[in-house]
Amino acid sequence: MTSLDPMAPVPFRVLRTDRETADTFTLELAPDEGGPPFGFRPGQFNMLYVFGKGEAPISISGDPGRRDRLVHTTRVVGAVTAGMGALKKGDVLGVRGPFGTAWPVDETAGSDVIFIAGGIGLAPLRPAILHVLANRRRYGRVVLLYGARTPEDVLYRRDLRRWRAELDMDVYVTVDRASRDWHGDVGVVTALVPRIPFDRDNCVAMLCGPEVMMRFAVLELLKRGIPASMVHLSMERNMKCAVGFCGHCQVGPHFVCKDGPVFRYDELARLLKIREV
Amino acid sequence: MTTSIEQLLAEQPYFKGLSASQLAAITGCAKNVRFEAGEPLIREGEDANEFFVIRQGKVALEASAPAGPITIQTLGDGDVVGWSWLVQPHTWRFGAIAMGLTRAISLDGECMRRKCEEDHDLGFELLKRFSFLISERLEATRLQLLDVYSPPPARGLRR
Amino acid sequence: MGFSERETLVVDANAPGAIVSALNRAGFEVIGPTVESGSVVYGPISTGENLPRGFTDTQEPGHYRLNPHADGSYFGYVVGPHSWKRYLHPPAVRLFAARREGKGFALEAQPQEAPPRAFFGVRPCELAAIARQDRIFLGGAQPDPTYRTNREGAFLVAVQCGRAGGTCFCASMGTGPRAAAGFDLALTELSDGGRHEFVVEIGSPRGRDILAKVPHRLATEDDLNAAAAVTARAQAGMGRSLEAEGLPKALLAGLESPRWETTAARCLSCANCTMVCPTCFCTTVEDTTDLTGDHAERWRRWDSCFTLDFSYIHGGAVRRTTASRYRQWLTHKFATWFEQFGESGCVGCGRCITWCPAGIDVTEEARAFRTGSAPKERT
Known part of the structure; x- marks a missing residue:
């Protein structure tokens, strides 16, 4: 070998x-x-x-x-x-x-950046967020919308506090349910999309989370006029070999392991609407 | 300089697009209110005689539970709190509490219902807005129901 | 269409055995057709005696029978359940062995690879299938080491087809019944009217070297015409066809067609079609340990998109219904394969039709989508 x-x-x-x-x-x-x-x-x-x-x-x-x-x-x-x-x-x-493929962090310098994460989906976005913050001057507005199940399920608390303290990054964290001692937002992360400021003609959205959540979040983004080609999402499929040989991770013509996991939404839009593809 | 309540209403995205006469009609039902942190806007089970448009602040919709209230949703600037005033038997099904100092406009339920009966055009305009609001909340509720971030369900295979 | 463009020779009826011996002497392990459990399969052969003579087969959807045939021909049958992927892309491959070392592990050296192999009796559709898998495993930025080892140096003795099997449709896929390239030697069996000889096309210098060790003469115009007539006969006798033109579009437009349910009602999800398919390449990766827990191995095994486990992600399988799995297979083979590899995933060998216990016929399924007898979309 x-x-x-x-x-x-x-x-x-x-x-x-x-x-x-x-x-x-x-x-x-x-x-x-x-x-x-x-x-x-x-x-x-x-x-x-x-x-x-x-x-x-x-x-x-x-x-x-x-x-x-x-x-x-x-x-x-x-x-x-x-x-x-x-x-x-x-x-x-x-x-x-x-x-696999990467978030388009370099190609989109100069534009507003919207990160939308759900649950463990914040983990694959973290390197992109760190990269954008390390090169903060090269980007416009930077927004993170993050949804988790409960306050106890919120990842990277230390990072979130630090990112929130950055005066030029908007961080919204929302949970699906909480008791009274949680002072943050409660509600679905997709409901935050209509509130955030961005330049729809010059922005990029990067999404990672459960497929249902991403589908609804994309709908909200499209409603706000973001072109489908500026929306990127990370897909999860069964990856066994990771080099495009085992066939397990196919979604339509795409091998998620090498053509993804990061896709442009317009590459997947139709497939995401069809069951069990 | 004080701002008239009619102006405050006109500024709310929720009432955007209403005609001047419609706004004037509603103004008669409106008053400015203010809640300190922890103060309830509405209480579960009580008569629903008003609704609120939040001007500034944050409100938690709650359901009571044995272990203490559970927050179902939080609402902020521009959001509407309550639609039970529109739906019989006009009883609050959930509670709402101010999470911090909250300024809002209160609209009297009985007054609003009367205005809508008198002017069906106004009634229909408001109904469209409330239908949108209700469908938005329903969609959010369904997403929450899906519990998409939960541990894997016991369906299919496990590895 | 003739055979005259390349160097062409004629050998006698003993030549298959002589070629096998010459290949053996040249250091090749020869794999060829043998009869086992009532079907023609591929296995090691050491002499011409091992070759099945005087057999023909009956193939229909869900049906295979091997029958004796009086003429004593070598290649009166067509393809059986095996294909050469068994040797190029084997059903089980140990990718590595590892042993525990302290808190970590160390990979152990792999045993050395097998001697170079010669594949004897490769049909034109199978040459096409090998070319398909070449593109998958060798055509990308990073070739598959196992496939490359098995493929490099493999000697291919092709056999042009003189008869169409009951489920063959290579002619419509453009992959047979005569191969023009991709072999070292290609035999056309002439066994008419008391004559029994082979026309041999030389496809490579090493093919010429092997044939030099076998008694031969130069082919005449008559020989060439006779050879052309053999494959023409196969082409004329082919009862099935699959019209590939426009099929990818029709299939992708019909992803939500009710036809999938209709077919799924017959499909047993048994995975036979994917196992016998000479181009299906999917595998799974299994990690195991021995009982001490100190020795681990990783194996790659053939897998099938018809299994529930295939599309598993945490929370459950993506393709839970048979309809979705059949759709995945058919659309991959005939539509998305083009997007992935620029060609069809099907070579028209007919194995999936013969070995389907329910007799599902891909040519029929494809026709249903092309002609629109399958409703395009449910909205």
């Missing part, structure tokens, strides 16, 4: 683990034994391998400007992700990647 084998995982060591919510956690990794630095573009994903347990596609959540650290935020949904959740500092995880 050569190191060029796209199916062979490369060992990375866990530097740090952080619990985000009851069922999500963040792993900070570095190449094992001084391996080469890891570059990626915001929106791309890796295949993470837990020795003997299996592999799962996980989006990259770290700062694209830092090639010495690889950050993944994951939700426990099965045996493999539970195995990741049990990792401790010093443990080793296999990494293949990065794979």
